[in-house]
Structure formats: structure tokens, C-alpha cells
Amino acid sequence: MTTEASPPAAPAGPRALARQRRRRAAVRFWRQYRTHRAGLVGLAALALFALLALTAPLTVGSDVAGVTDAPGRPMESPSAEFPLGTDRFGRDLLGLLVWGSRVSLLVGLLAAVLSVVIGALVGITAGHYKGMYATVMMRVTDWFLVMPALVLAIALATVLPRSLGTVILAIGVTSWPTTARLVRAQTLAVESRPYIERAKALGAGHVHIMTRHVLPNVMPLVLAQTTLMVSGSILTEATLAFLGLGDPTVVSWGGMLQDAREAGAVSAGDWWYLVPPGIAIAGVALTFTLCGRAVESVLNPRLGVAR
Incomplete structure (x- = not known):
């Protein structure tokens, strides 16, 4: 009794090959990321902050x-009823701390x-066009680099209406020059x-080369720069709000x-009003860093970053 040989499998298409390459790259990235103990600690802390922010409507209302x-x-x-005390209006500071994580993380991420x-x-x-265009753009970048970003953000936040969109815009349009310099060099x-x-x-064409090759x-540089920028954006948002x-x-x-x-917590020594949000800001900034x-x-x- 003879058996017919099964036909050879059809070759995978370009999209399937691209998906396989991305999947292998993701697995390789995670395998290398796991070797960085500080990165794993930061990722676990970040997951905790994100969980608190996402579940805030259920946990604190x-x-x-x-x-x-x-x-x-x-x-x-x-006290036992209010673990972090109350603010000047009698609101639970622990609930405010959890609810405030939503705004601080959202503004930090979007601004970054x-x-x-x-x-x-x-x-x-x-980096692609060079010539006069590159010269003008790099001079504009240098101008933003020498100007204090916080001062520019304060100026924009003062002129524009007070809203979350204004804060995001003020941080975003004043903190891009470092990324521009790094990306141009790459x-x-x-x-x-x-x-x-x-x-x-x-x-x-130009668009094809920039989008498909460059x-x-x-x-990878943009991804790394984004994670590093989030901590600075959160600190800037906290400064503007303060x-x-x-x-x-x-x-x-x-x-x-x-x-x-404004409530005079500093002079009155009401540490529970000051310390928790300060620790939260420092903690989430350290986490993203x-x-x-x-x-x-x-x-x-x-780069040889220490693990």
C-alpha cells in the first residue's frame, strides 16, 4: 500500500514573516529585560501604580x-478611619492620593x-533633508535647549486657559529638543x-526612505526616550500644579x-498633607526612570548601564 506524499507547505507571506520577526524580537527583548533587576522592580512598581489608577473609580469612588x-x-x-488624615475640606487624603494618580500618570504619558x-x-x-532646512531646524532646537523648559512651560500655562490640555501642551512643546538631537544623530x-x-x-522617495528605512x-531610541521622558513630564506637571x-x-x-x-500645612507641621503626594511623585518618577x-x-x- 502506497501513501501519497503530502504537498509542501506554502511559503509564508510578507505579513506573516513580519509578524514572526516582531514576535521573535519581542521575546528576545523580554528575555534580555528580565536580566535587569532594577528594571523588573520598576516594572512591578509601574504595574502597581497603573492598577491603582485604573481601579480608582471602584476603590475610592x-x-x-x-x-x-x-x-x-x-x-x-x-487615624483608623482616615489612614492619611483629611485635607482642609475634610476629604480623605488617601482617596485623593489614589484618584490623583489618574491625572498625574495621564498627563505625564501624553506629554511625553x-x-x-x-x-x-x-x-x-x-537628518534626512539637510541643507538650509536642517540648519534652521537645528538653530530652533538650540534656542529651545538654552531656554529653561520650565520657564517656557510656565509662560505657556499662564497665557493659555487652565486645563489638562494646556498642561500637556506646555510640557510637550518645551521638552522635545533633546529627543530631536538624538534622533537626528541616529x-x-x-x-x-x-x-x-x-x-x-x-x-x-523621501517619504519612503524616512518611513520604511529610517x-x-x-x-528603539524613540521608545527608550519616551520612557525616560515620562518621569520628567510628571515632575513638570506637579511643579505647574504646585x-x-x-x-x-x-x-x-x-x-x-x-x-x-495654601492651607498652611508647612507652618502647622501637618506632615500627612505634604509627605504622601511628594513620595508618590518621587516614586512614580523613579519607576519610569x-x-x-x-x-x-x-x-x-x-551603553553599559548597570543592572
Whole structure:
């Protein structure tokens, strides 16, 4: 009895091959990331912060920020009922701390993404087109670099209406120059490779070269820069809120510090009003920094970042 041989499997298409490469790259990235103990600690802490922010409506309720019908007396010290005490309106500070994580993380992430997108766009185009365009864009970048970013953000937040969108815009449009410089240097290195010359000889246009050849090669740098930028964006948001330039209708960690200052918590020694939001800001900034350093070390092992 003879058996017919099964026909050979059809070759995988380009999309399937691309998915396989991305899957293998993700597995390889995670395998290397796991070797960084500080990165794993930062990732676990980040997951905890994200879980608190996402479950805040279930754990503390959306009415925790209301000043009417506050559950406690103003400026109560920590107790069994209020583990972190109450604020000047009698609101539970623990609930405000959990609810404020939503705004602080959201503003930090969106502002960092906006900053990196602007920086990547300027860096890639300036590295590709060169000439007068690159000269003008780099001089603009240098101007933003020498100007204090916080001062520019304060100026924008003062002129524009007070809202979360204004805070995100103020942080994003003032913190992109470093990313632009790094991405431009990487773009110049990529465009000096022989396959770019071959692509140009085959008739590839500017958009094709920037999106199909340059962008995939600078994406690891952009990813690492995004994770590092989030911590700075969160600190800047807290600073703007502390100075009274944030959205007064939402609760954030910087806004809690500003309320504590206005309530005289510093002179009165009400530490429970000041310390928890300050520790939260420092903790989430450290968390993103640890994750960013680990990502940077995995994507560019030559940096030799300590594990």
C-alpha cells in the first residue's frame, strides 16, 4: 500500500514573516529585560501604580474629590478611619492620593508622547533633508535647549486657559529638543549606510526612505526616550500644579501639594498633607526612570548601564 506524499507547505507571506520577526524580537527583548533587576522592580512598581489608577473609580469612588458632604473634619491627623488624615475640606487624603494618580500618570504619558513625537519628527526630517532646512531646524532646537523648559512651560500655562490640555501642551512643546538631537544623530548614521544609497538609486522617495528605512531604525531610541521622558513630564506637571497653573477642577499630586501650601500645612507641621503626594511623585518618577534605563540598556548594550 502506497501513501501519497503530502504537498509542501506554502511559503509564508510578507505579513506573516513580519509578524514572526516582531514576535521573535519581542521575546528576545523580554528575555534580555528580565536580566535587569532594577528594571523588573520598576516594572512591578509601574504595574502597581497603573492598577491603582485604573481601579480608582471602584476603590475610592468618583465623588472623593467633592468638597460638599466631606466625610471628615478639616485637617484631621491620620487615624483608623482616615489612614492619611483629611485635607482642609475634610476629604480623605488617601482617596485623593489614589484618584490623583489618574491625572498625574495621564498627563505625564501624553506629554511625553507629544514631546517625543515632535522631537522625532524634527530629528528625522532634519537628518534626512539637510541643507538650509536642517540648519534652521537645528538653530530652533538650540534656542529651545538654552531656554529653561520650565520657564517656557510656565509662560505657556499662564497665557493659555487652565486645563489638562494646556498642561500637556506646555510640557510637550518645551521638552522635545533633546529627543530631536538624538534622533537626528541616529538618522545621519542610518542614512550613511549603503542600502539607503541603493534605495535612492532604485527610485525611493523621501517619504519612503524616512518611513520604511529610517523610522524603524530609530524606533528603539524613540521608545527608550519616551520612557525616560515620562518621569520628567510628571515632575513638570506637579511643579505647574504646585504653582497654581494646573487645572483647578481635577485632583493631581501637584495640586494636593498646592492645596497643602495654601492651607498652611508647612507652618502647622501637618506632615500627612505634604509627605504622601511628594513620595508618590518621587516614586512614580523613579519607576519610569528604572524602566527607561533598562529599556535603553537592552536596546543599546554598548551603553553599559548597570543592572
